[in-house]
Amino acid sequence: xxxxxxxxxxxxxxxxxxxxxxxxxxxxxxxxxxxxxxxxxxxxxxxxxxxxxxxxxxxxxxxxxxxxxxxxxxxxxxxxxxxxxxxxxxxxxxxxxxxxxxxxxxxxxxxxxxx
Numbered sequence: 001x002x003x004x005x006x007x008x009x010x011x012x013x014x015x016x017x018x019x020x021x022x023x024x025x026x027x028x029x030x031x032x033x034x035x036x037x038x039x040x041x042x043x044x045x046x047x048x049x050x051x052x053x054x055x056x057x058x059x060x061x062x063x064x065x066x067x068x069x070x071x072x073x074x075x076x077x078x079x080x081x082x083x084x085x086x087x088x089x090x091x092x093x094x095x096x097x098x099x100x101x102x103x104x105x106x107x108x109x110x111x112x113x114x115x
Contacts, residue, residue, distance in 0.1 A: 009063040013056055021049045 024045040033041055057064070088096065 009060040009067065010056070014053075017049065017052045017056060020052070021045065024048070 025042075028038065028041045028045060031041075
């Protein structure tokens with residue numbers, strides 16, 4: 001079983017990948033390549049960065065999944081996110097107000113704008 005320490009995402013490695021991307025682009029700019037060489041260097045830089053980010057996601061997938069689960073559990077318990085009948089959110093109040101214009105008050109009469 002993995003400890004909590006092993007299940008946390010390694011965000012500092014993502015920062016290191018970002019620094020590596022900036023360094024690769026700066027090195028490409030500093031070196032004087034032909035236009036074709038410049039395109040090849042940019043292509044290799046992008047491919048390496050995408051590959052490293054893909055590896056980072058693969059190695060941190062469990063921690064990212066746990067992070068998503070924690071956020072979902074927190075939101076499902078938080079009434080300010082989903083609201084309740086007594087205390088709806090602002091979005092729920094807005095939609096309730098909008099739909100009340102189109103809801104019939106009685107079978108013979110409608111409230112709100114008439115077609």
